Amino acid sequence: MQGVGAGASAVGILATPEQAQAQGTVKAMGPAAVPVTLTVNGKPMKVNVEPRETLLDTLRGKLDHTGAKRVCDRGTCGACTMIVDNKVQYGCTILAIDAQGRQIQTIESLTANGKVHPIVPAFVENDAQQCGYCTPGFVMAAKGFLDKNPNPTYDQVKEGLGGNLCRCGTYVGVRKAVLEAAKALRGGATAKGATNA
């Protein structure tokens, strides 16, 4: 499996705090809240976090980046999908303190500075959302997938988006949206409506 389902776990982040400490790469912190700097969508953000706090909870609760949702909170459903150091990750499986020094890209970056990433209008055009709670996770999973697979087949889309769950049943629209976004990205053109935020 090439897609997100296989990639979206906590691997790649320092395996255990003990190992990290043994390597001397981080100093012991906590248990009380400690100041950290997180690089979110290119911007450094200072925030106090408890060492046990997930990146997802920090983003949602303290930095008001609420696009990523907390659903399963256990690395299963993909509603908190984000891209960390160019890798698709579940925000609920990363501790905020471990995200220091990493490039954290959230759904908010896709419609920042007056620009719209073509995946967003592709989801709108193909009605790839109902209640919409899983949608930001799907959009970020699709971005991570298309970054690595710019010309996917229909079957590859079905594998590649396998790390996200929807309860309303929007998968038919999501499949179409990802293929359409791929086409728009390859053409260098923006999908319909992709110009104004």
Add this chain to the structure above:
Amino acid sequence: MPNYSWPPMDQRKVMGKAHNRLDGFAKSSGRAKYPSDVNREGMVYGVILTSPHAHCTIKSIDTTAAQKMPGVTAVRVTAPAGTEIQWAGAEIAWVAADTEPHARDAVRAIQVAYNVLPHFVSEEKKSKAGTRAKPAGEQTTGDVDEALKAADGVSEGYYAIPVLTHSCLEPHGQVIEWKGDKMEYWPSSQAVSTVAGDLAQQLKIPASQIHVSMDYMGGGFGSKFPSDIWGAECARLSKDSGGKPVKLFLDRATELTIAGVRPSAYANIKVAGKKDGTITAWQSESWATGGFTGGGMPPIPYIFTGIPNRRLNHAAISTNAGGARAWRAPNHQQACFLTFSAIEDFAAKIKMDPVEVLVKNLGLTARAALYERQIRKAQEMADWKKLWHQRGDSGSGNIKRGLGIALSTWGGAGHPSECRIKINPDGSVELEQGTQDLGVGTRTVVAMVAAESLGLTVPDIKVKIGDNAYPVSGPSGGSTTVGGVSSSTRKAAVNALEQLFLKVAPALNADPAKLEAVGGKIQVKGDPSKSMTWKAACQKLGVSSISETGKNDPKNPMGLNTQGAGGVQIADVSVDVETGVVKMNRVVAVADCGLVINPKTAESQVYGGVIMNICGALMEERVMDETLGRVLNADMEFYKLAGIKDIGEIVVHMDVHPDNDKRGVIGLGEPSAISTIAAISNAVANAIGVRVPRVPLSPDHVLTALYGKNMERSRA
């Protein structure tokens, strides 16, 4: 009285045309703010202490240590010493603290001593239920024994469909800020206009003090009507915390344990009939649970209610488990699965094509002509004549392909709803309605109706919903929303337009009754040369806006909406008889919702209904631990939902037809979510030659049915 009728089908400019949902961009960009996204200055977090035992009494509870924990702003107990608890996950105490981890720490510091009592959680074993099974009393019609004797064929089967959870992705909960006599309330709710009244009753305060805001919500499926104890306790935590806003949403395990379930259903059923397919008798002994209070009585025989000889026995079983809530088409999936499995088994018994058995017996249903048209359409779309074969006659390889069919029915008449439309002198139009968009496309639908009625386009309409300050509209349940809100919107728009015509008529030197709004203009009917632009017309209002309301009255919907949808689905599956894995090839869904306002969101609803029930057919099941009495799979890893590659292809045919259109709008969300489970179960039986009695059609259940593993562990 103005003419509120829908414009004729062939003259509609906006309705009936596919339109992107208005909130699609907000949702797909992550900018949409759900209740669980609300962050307020000084907000604290609420966490619940729940019971680890399925049945117990509280011997003692001590919150002294918890109150001294860091960051704690309030601690409350709702199950004091002496309280009897009837299911694991029941709420005992509540903590608010400055951070969620602090609140969890404090919950862990609450000392509770339990007196553990015996529990009962496995209702499938009816013989073990004893006095916890409450028989509903035998219902008989005709002479079943005589009909069974006289029949050419009798099928006999056991069928089982388990308890499911709603698994809303946004958990139940809210943010509440209660300061003095004013409360701001952000619930994840299906009932913007009624949830404040419900909370006010719990808190014994005037509903007028509660302001509800909810622009978006992350799924309800029938489980999010009340304010719930967590609404009341969230409010009290806020008050006890000096008016600080409190965010309290259930964690995932609690969400899957206490926030609502779909009742189970089990039945031993006999179907009898003639060799030409005519069904003459139905006999069923069924039982079900919806938790401690029992509940869950599927209406069987489903749709074929006119079977002349019927004997029904049903029992509701009380279990020590979280209670039932309405689950997208309450009782219908169960009734449909029981009925259409049994009828398909009868068809197999007399070696007849089940499609022809269904058609033969349509006289026993309330909508024979509609179903026949839909069955034939679905049959054609699914290549039924080419792909269907006698049960089990599916070749010698390991992969067996099969087809199955089932029908659905639903009410779906519009709920009470009021809409206000304002036309401003600058030409802008505002639409206000105390309704909610659960993801069905309510926002988009009302904008389309208003645009159609005013001769404008969808972007011309500013839609304001999700606030209890707007005119009252009903809760979104029973697929009643679109019928209700579209009818009230139509009436409000026609009423507002009538006022505009009065202002404009002198300038056009015309009778107001002769005016019409078309293509962004107000013009004289039959003489388009006498016209003015919408903007110019609105300037005639001077400084005063027009504000008119319209109401949908369910007792007199005036032809704008009605009830009684039909639908047919056919499933096409392949089953690997070595592994027991069922693969979806395709589901064909012919769906009826009367008049279709937005085909795009309507189709999405049907996709959703089908997919939700593919989950129910193949993987979903709440599993109880008999020893501990807890839900074993209260998480999203082991409470299985289908992923994007598990659903096969889905082909939707909206039954847009003048005969359906003239009935007006009928709800769609539920009728589309009924027959998939039965159709898939029938397709599997057709493929592998035996009925798999229990859904989900997991490899375990399929292999057990195929190879005769002892099923006694689960039989009554």
